Amino acid sequence: MVTSSVAPDDPAAGRGISRRTQSDIYRAGISGTKPAVPVASAALESEARKELSAEAFAYIAGGAGAERTMAANRAAFGRWQVWPRPLRDVSERDLGVDFLGRRRPTPLLLAPLGVMEMAHADADLAVARAAASVGIPYTLSNQASFPMEQVADAAPQGSRLFQLYWSASDDLNRSLLARAEASGCEAIVVTLDTHLLGWRTRDLDLAYLPFTRGMGIAQYTSDPVFQQLVRERASVPKADAAAVKVTPKAVAAALTIARKGAPLTGGGSLRDNLRSPLPRAAVETFLDVFSTPAVTWDDLAKAREWTSLPIILKGIVHPDDAQSALDAGMDGIWISNHGGRQIDQSVPTLAVLPEIAERVAGRVPIVFDSGVRGGADAAIALALGATVVALGRPYAYGLGIAGETGVREVVRNVLAELDITLGLAGLTSVSQLDRDALREV
Template identity: 35%
Template sequence: MLTSQPTTSTPVWPDGASLREWEARARAVLDRGAWDFLAGGAGEEWTLDANLSAFRTLGLVPRVLRDVSAPDPRCELLGSHSSLPIAVAPMAYQRLFHPGGEVAVAAAAARAGVPYVVSMLSSSSFSDIAATGATTWLQLYWLRDRSRMQELLDQGEAVGVRGLVLTVDVPAIGVRLRDLANGFALASHVFAVNSDFGDRGRQPSTRESVIATSSASFLDASVTWRDIEWIRSRTRLPIVLKGIMDPTDAATAADLGVDALVISNHGGRQLDRAAPPLLVLPEIVDGVAGRCEILLDSGVRSGTDVLVALASGATAVLVGRPLLWGLSVAGQEGCSRVLDILKTELTSGMRIAGCPDLAAVAELRTVSFRPEVRA
């Protein structure tokens, strides 16, 4: 059994500007259980790898002779201003990686001017996260106990969340072999503080993941499209469905008046062999035809990845693991550095691709190609 403690070493971050360096440094400071929980995916991790590979199979076709002296990456997301077409993805138990946890990541998001999606399984209180001043959206899983779901929604609304993100691709937790092999358990101080989900102090049996076992007690696998109508009757917040992959599902969501979709395979952590979101994105964009915002996550690792996603039809992206790399290494400052790198790469890419604003990025052509594998 492996339990995980946050790093207590003096924060030292890489001199270089590459997120790959942050990934390597995070792996060095985290213990095996925490690193595998962060880095791992479902099954044999084919989808985890495919998410990254997909971005390397699309090339951008730059434009020239345009005024790109001051590229503008600002946009509106769910009716709120964002300085970048980026939001911080919902990620559980962030105090597993650093004592600052969700509060540190949210503070970095506030500094960068981008939305922060608060996980239902946050290890910091909703009120402490809101106190950072970040624009927040609340993520919920579908719970068997609808009264508890309502309580969490009420808590979020009380602290001023501006959107509701409903995760729709988790009727059960995917089989994550690294966590099973490790007998993964949370450190004693890390648990979902905003409601009792049976994860506090729980110890696994042999080849068991505490996350999967505790989640099985509350996730509702009987959810259907009718439940969207139920949640709509309970809130006036903009509704986002996270985990949409099929164009027919996307069109159904748009027909029901959902405000935004996140095209996502849960970062490769649910169904192994699920397609990369980037590859299904264009067909979904065509089918939705502008009726709702379309965000994308799973595999975004650079500002140029953001450019590719936007040129393929996304409104914005969610970024997950890189923020936890920064958190693990240097707390809030590490998260801020990661967001700074993404901004620098994005604006530099906009300038070189001939895009003065995001509308121009959306008009860029992409082509498929097979780059040679680098050592």
């Protein structure tokens, strides 16, 4: 396999990465070694489909309804073309950007993706290590497969943000934010668009939601407030609890829940966990408190009391909401429609990026995601006003195919294409990317 990385503190990080990447790949090819993951985005997804279980691929690749928002996200990029500008000295190129008070070697970060144990056993640990090795921030999901403290230990030099799904329990929200700050996260990303779970047809067809198997709830089961909620629930048996038909899949689900329940039962044996009401109560408690449709702008003021970290609002797609975020004193805006996973026929994010960027006028950073598959996409988003660009599904596919190495190579490939696109557009730094670098079709 071919790997290429730069230390996050290397001042040359992000410079000339395309030349290094291509040289590494072609030189390794002399001896018959090919990249660990496919370079083309379509081939990457196709290979991931082969490697992942049907349930895992559906959960990662799927969207809401007829998945028209996913298609619209991609189609929006097709309305912009990069202007090639030759005969300019582009021998030195710098991908660096300023974000959250620090100079970053590249304008890329990893979006929060939950339940990555569906893709690889090392899940968030592998993603954090890969992100740290190439010097890009990793947004750790509230639905991670490992507690945030364990992820911090796995990549102590890495830069991390923490994504919060606003829970129905304010005490739990406060506890999660305190832990994020204590574990070294640089900012809080409050996801706004999942107060109701989207109508995800692939998951519904398979009757599969990983959280009901105890997966993706490690941030909760490791939290003292959540543990107390579970104990309180388990102490009051429900007489009307629906019976589960005993099948091989039901038994497998029970075993998974029992294993995931170890933090609640003091790490007891599998037999003890199977007998304990706590693991099942943890799943039921999670489903009760995961989110609330009652959250409003007024609730965000509480987050300011709970943490001193910068707060970024994720799920903004309307210019008026961007203005409300500014009025509320938020520290950043994350333009996202959850990768098309929440609303079918939603507004594509790239279509609203220029208008939101004009409204924000540089007062806070803008993070952009949804539909990004390669470096040329990132260049277009940056030219239209994004401060940094977040990558989602592609790195999950890389994780599923080749673990930590797969994530690293996916990120490396995106950055290399971005670097090439910048140079062929006649530009030498990301700061030069603007509307003049693009042609609207």
